[in-house]
Amino acid sequence: MDDKKESAGAICISQKDIRTEELSFEEILLDERLVQGDIWVWEKALCSVGGINYRLMAKQNYELLIRIAREYKVLLMNQADGMEFLREENAGGKLWINLQTDSLVGASLEGGEDGLIEEGLKADCYLVSRYRSELADMGCFQDAALGILSASARKEDAMRYLEGMVAGNEEFYDIYDCTQPILIYTGCDLCYNILDTFSAELGFALEELGQKVEYFDLTRQSPEELIPYAKRRFKAVIGMQTNMFGVKWKTGTLIHDDIPAPKYNFLFDHPIWLRDYLEKKPRQLCALTPDGNYAKFIEEYFDHPARFLPPAGEHISCGEKQRDYEVVFLGSYGEGLVEHLKLIRNADKERGRLLNWYVLYMRQHLEETPEQAFKKALAHYGVTYTKKELIELFYRERWIITELANHYRNKVIRRLLDAGIRVHVFGDTWKDCSMWEHPALIHHPAVFGRDALEIYARAKISLNVMRWHKDGFTERIANTMLQKSVVVTDRTSYLDKNFVDGEDIILFDLDNLKGLPDRIRDLLVHEDKRKMIAEHGYQKAQRHTWRDRAAQILEMIEEDRIG
Template sequence: MKRVLRQTAEGISFLELLLDETICEGDILIPKELILLAGGRNDRLPAKKKYELLLRIAQRTSFDLTEEPSGDMGMELLTNDTAEETADGWKTDCYIIGKYSQILQENQVFEMAVASVLEEAQSHGHYEQAVSFLEAMIGHAELFYELDAPTEPVLIYKGDDVCHNVLTVFAEQFGAALGRAGAQIIWYDMANQPLEELLQYRNRHFKAVIGVQSYLFSVKMKDEIHYLHETIYGPKFNFIFDHPVWMKKHLEHQYPDFYVLTHDADYVAFVQNYFRKNAVLFPPAGIEPTCKNEVTRKYDLTFVGTYGNYWNEILLIHQMERKERFLANRFLLVMRKNPDLSSEEALKRALIFYGRSVDKKEFVEILYGLRRVIYCVMHYYRDRVLRVLLDSGLTVNVFGDSWRNSPLAAYENLICHPDVTVEESLLIWQQSKLSLNIMSWHKAGFTERMANIMLAGAVLVTDDTRYLEGRYENGKDLVSFGLAERETLPERIKRLLSDEAERVRIAESGREKTKQFHTWDVRAKEFLELLETLNKNGR
């Protein structure tokens, strides 16, 4: 009969288990919530994974192992090692001695534990190897931290209130999903904790350190030479959801273990090429509605986004110096005429037009100086797409004060609603038959708005992005359109609104595909797999 691990007020103590691993011999059913509480299994260990996990559980709660019958629901079965694993058991013994050396010394059993491991190594003919390995574990050499990393917590930075708190929502959703996947999470809240509190993490090791468009990786020590994160150990990841050039000042540091996570394949290439940084295509995910009951879809067509005035951006361009102004105008013109081009490709064409040859560093400086031109063309096409829809007689429901003061407010069929939070926008999409997305010039990207719309059961109507190729099918999972072909969009939308069965079919297909590939739980699994890949490749 399998033994079952049960939490008890008094039971097997941590020290008792540490000194006698035979206590956990045999097959043991362990509640999954306790495995998560302990930080999950450590699959980097060569052997004795069950024993090592039980030690971490015993540190957090007392338990007994009973031989009572139990269903397997909510349980995970851990078995004894295979013969091959047993041969490497001494390595895990060395690791455990290194991890808990202070406790062993406090209880005056450290020397006994060391002698026991070395005696076994002597009998199996690998004494010298064991001595070297044990020294690395006790001295907490790099090899120790490689083995220990899966048991370390993940440090996540949150608290940025940009864009209706959306970055904090990203951090919280991702952190919660990582927690469900077995990671322990430590939060640093920028909004409520002073910067000095980051110092408590110096000289600590983490499974990962994660920021969401965060400036914290650029924080320097008082000497203005060294960065704080030089002494916060573990791979560091910064989600970036704008064009990377906007984060230029925060991508100039040099950490060998720093990675940019971005939602656009073009941005991956840009970061690698111009900033010489590691970059991974890792788009944000969507949030599944908490209300599972069917909500009345009272809106035919919605757009949850802000209105930006194109002409205000034009005025800023006209205030530039003559040489910059000419280049900015050409840059804008190239993007307007070629709406499928990425901003960096458009700038290259503008520079060629003026016969200018620049190196990579100068190119980044120029793009950074002209970065608002990207917003300008985005505002231009957002306005043009909405005008086409409104001119066709379609009613468009928009949200936020920016629309009430926009030129489009003159249209009677533009229905302006109050601003909404991230959470409220999820309900809006549940109440929508179709919802519009217009990219912020992410030509190979995927955004949380796209995922949220589809998870809410609305049909996503979006301008083209190369990310969709091979992942979603136009007309089957969503409706996509080229910005240059926007005149065809009203008829496609009207046709769907008049064919409820087809609309529902597309919405359901999009929802199912997004549930499969674009939830935060999926992202958490992919991230943990990424950590393992980086470890195997030596980061």
């Protein structure tokens, strides 16, 4: 027997003095009166069957219990037995959730009072349609359909509605998809497995919110194995900077065009680096970015829906006594601009002049985005372009963004080291840097995925230097704050609007690093001040957990499925 069927997934507590009995799927489907009263569901069962169908305006509990009954036991109990059962389950570590009483509301099918049909009858139409095969096998389909029609005051309207549902119209699948799995792509080892960590944390948070989650692991499954998924229904499809949304059929059309669900791809780098991803967009795909400017760029230059939704963090408990790292930096090392620019100047003088002007302008106007600076460089040299030509030119010089960020990253760390502040770095990339022999640079082995949280939890201060996110927020900031370490980072317009320098975060300007070592030294000396800022940051970061992001994504799904 299925292991799930050995476990109770829901109980219905009756006020009557009855003996405990198991209610079958068939019994519940045929008689909703059996599952009245105080209803409790096991959290794992709720998630396993896809959660509450909040697209139904009535009979949500009843519809949920039908789904649970197909996979788990549903028990009918009296008050005393029910309370004893819950005490034993809770003592065993199982979390049970008490469902609110179902409510019935009226709604119009035709837009006016004459077409009124109760939401309860609409829910019945959906259930009869969803389980029409099972009802037919029991010889009850016709009776169930006639029962709906006889209960309606507007039989013609009810008939049209029922026929549409049975035929599998858009409204049927809109309701049906609400309890289908959310598919998440995993299997990316970039950036010390951070993208897979994001996928796992988001998936877990969605499950905590009662959603069913399914994973497609690219380390174990080939893109060809995606083909059967086009025949299935999903509530949504989510990727972390994945190229899977560009996978095509042999005919050249996109496979995801045949998966009728809202789709979201978190993109963490500047969009110009992800040109190929953005040019292959299936229907209903929205890019989610850590920078508001990135979202604007994607919509303007790629005609692609985009939203600002940065990655988040999670909290692990850590005592103050464990903070044995003064300042940590969990980024990798990268060379700056000088050598690359020399090669270009020697090979192509005209291009070299353009890039020199571009870089100089970016350094003099650090608040501007790379695309703003690049367009001004082109205008300075009289270069005209179409939107498509601009993307091609900008894509060619995309490396400038990364290497200029590396330049300032190295500059900030060098300033701290030379001031005698010990900085802990992680990973082999630092072995190649000019600061390797500096006595204040403390090197550690690389950390992967969630292990970074342990480092933040041991740190008094965590240094962050943005990858040129001028209106951005990163998981480093969220994770640092959630481990009650102080974030020290260059400012962005988003941080200026949502945090307070010196109160819950320490912000600095890339073109004015002179006072930064003293501010950090002050925090290391004055423990009370550091702890106060860390606590304020921790409280502010409660809005930046993966559970919070999961809730935001569920709201997006509802907006996008209506659209």
